[in-house]
Amino acid sequence: GAVVSQHPSWVICKSGTSVKIECRSLDFQATTMFWYRQFPKQSLMLMATSNEGSKATYEQGVEKDKFLINHASLTLSTLTVTSAHPEDSSFYICSAKELAGEPYEQYFGPGTRLTVT
Amino acid sequence: RKEVEQDPGPFNVPEGATVAFNCTYSNSASQSFFWYRQDCRKEPKLLMSVYSSGNEDGRFTAQLNRASQYISLLIRDSKLSDSATYLCVVDNSGGYQKVTFGIGTKLQVIP
Numbered sequence: 091g092a093v094v095s096q097h098p099s100w101v102i103c104k105s106g107t108s109v110k111i112e113c114r115s116l117d118f119q120a121t122t123m124f125w126y127r128q129f130p131k132q133s134l135m136l137m138a139t140s141n142e143g144s145k146a147t148y149e150q151g152v153e154k155d156k157f158l159i160n161h162a163s164l165t166l167s168t169l170t171v172t173s174a175h176p177e178d179s180s181f182y183i184c185s186a187k188e189l190a191g192e193p194y195e196q197y198f199g200p201g202t203r204l205t206v207t
Numbered sequence: 208r209k210e211v212e213q214d215p216g217p218f219n220v221p222e223g224a225t226v227a228f229n230c231t232y233s234n235s236a237s238q239s240f241f242w243y244r245q246d247c248r249k250e251p252k253l254l255m256s257v258y259s260s261g262n263e264d265g266r267f268t269a270q271l272n273r274a275s276q277y278i279s280l281l282i283r284d285s286k287l288s289d290s291a292t293y294l295c296v297v298d299n300s301g302g303y304q305k306v307t308f309g310i311g312t313k314l315q316v317i318p
């Protein structure tokens with residue numbers, strides 16, 4: 091149980107285009123989903139916290155107009171990287187918290203590797 | 208000072224060896240601590256939670272020292288399959304159930 095999927099697993103796009111990444115909890119309901127970014131040899135950095143039916147909460151330094159997050163249902167959150175640039179190339183990972191789970195227990199998706207050329 | 212600090216390694220150990228990692232955290236209000244394992248180019252996976260009394264899961268033992276604000280992970284009888292990056296994760300007590308990840312300690316078990 092507690093499986094989280096992400097799609098796509100990898101994507102290459104041209105500078106200036108937008109990319110949408112989906113995060114789904116497959117067998118549980120997730121009121122909260124988190125979006126992380128990980129650059130090579132660095133730690134996972136939280137970008138934003140997404141709560142179903144409300145606006146996402148962004149971490150300091152993360153542009154909300156560039157990284158659009160939508161959490162329309164209890165099983166799906168999307169991250170759209172708008173007007174992507176090469177510096178946005180990174181490993182994007184989502185995680186989901188189960189509705190009735192332990193406070194800090196979260197399940198991670200397999201990640202999406204974004205390369206902007 | 209970083210919120211969560213780890214020695215990035217790499218730690219190269221022979222099979223069968225015992226290896227220990229430490230992780231220090233800066234927020235004295237943190238209450239929840241975890242060790243995650245991350246394989247190369249993969250997502251992190253929970254290895255174990257760290258309880259005040261310490262806990263053991265097979266070859267893995269985790270300890271918490273609140274006074275000195277660090278947690279540790281001990282791996283006994285290392286296997287080749289233990290080769291991975293071990294991430295220290297601490298709640299940041301800032302609400303919304305957020306956690307902070309350390310940079311991870313890379314372990315390479317060699318035959």
